Amino acid sequence: MSASDAPGAAPNGTDAISSERIGDHLVVIRIDRPHRRNAFDGATARAMEAAIDAYEDDDTLRCAILTGSDEVFSSGQDLIAAAHRDMGIAPNRGGFGIMAKPPAKPIIAAVEGHALAGGLELCLSCDLVVSSRTATMGIPEAARSLVAVGGGLFRLPKRIPYHLAMELALTGKAWSAERMAELGLVNKLTEPGAALEGAIDLANEVLRAGPLAVRASKQIVRRAYDWQDRDGWKNQMEFAGPVMASEDLQEGLRAFAEKRDPVWKGR
Structure with a gap:
């Protein structure tokens, strides 16, 4: 500084x-x-x-x-x-x-x-x-x-x-x-x-993106410099796993199928 x-x-x-x-x-x-x-x-x-x-x-x-x-x-x-x-x-x-x-x-x-x-x-x-x-x-x-x-x-x-x-x-x-x-x-x-x-x-x-996915994606990208590929597959799931089980994921899929904007709940 x-x-x-x-x-x-x-x-x-x-x-x-x-x-x-x-x-x-x-x-x-x-x-x-x-x-x-x-x-x-x-x-x-x-x-x-x-x-x-x-x-x-x-x-x-x-x-x-x-x-x-x-x-x-x-x-x-x-x-x-x-x-x-x-x-x-x-x-x-x-x-x-x-x-x-x-x-x-x-x-x-x-x-x-x-x-x-x-x-x-x-x-x-x-x-x-x-x-x-x-x-x-x-x-x-x-x-x-x-x-x-x-x-x-x-x-x-x-x-x-x-x-x-x-x-x-x-x-x-x-x-x-x-x-x-x-x-x-x-x-x-x-x-x-x-x-x-x-x-x-x-x-x-x-x-406009899903808030849970945005937050998880940030954490994975920030750690990418420290991970080898063989570790990344496993390590990313600490952050991605909860998103894949979320209500927002289902809302995102429904909104895509219904050709409308998603309404995110952050859960």
Whole structure:
């Protein structure tokens, strides 16, 4: 993680995370700490953890979007807070309240402006990324004799080719969202100011799928890097088995046969 060097008030992120429900099943979690370019101190991380916990605990919510402002997604760890030994770490979900334990349900990053250092690592904690064409992304820590310890160094090589991940890690350069989209890190590009709208459109596509199947599919995909094929056949059934025995599966089959939209119950 790295971050903001902007001057401002004493580090305090208690009110920097807000949640807004969109419709019945979607929540937008927003980082709003402009005087620190949406950088994280401990209070901000704990507020993020509380927001993620609330999302997980609400069975009516099926997808979340994580976003910042039009100027910046997040610049990472608040270095002024760090000078006070106030790191952006939460007790249960780790860095920035999400990095060590992302939610089991899907979460989409909606990026405007910069997603640098811990900001990019926040994107890597999400399942899908929608970004403005003019956004920039990178892990500049090494250029400042820091190490990206928010997951960037071991997650980025799983999202983009090894040698390009290594170039970002060793040089500290930032690349455009357009290049990141070419490499597969960004799912969808939008015009400036439209990342959240694009993320809502993508979330609505997710919400049309069966919520139990979506959650199980996420868990299998996330573990795929750790499984050999011979293990995957057995291991996937821990997550797929309950879905195959669910009411939603029967509803999905009936809806297909009857040529109508399914009505999911989440059970």
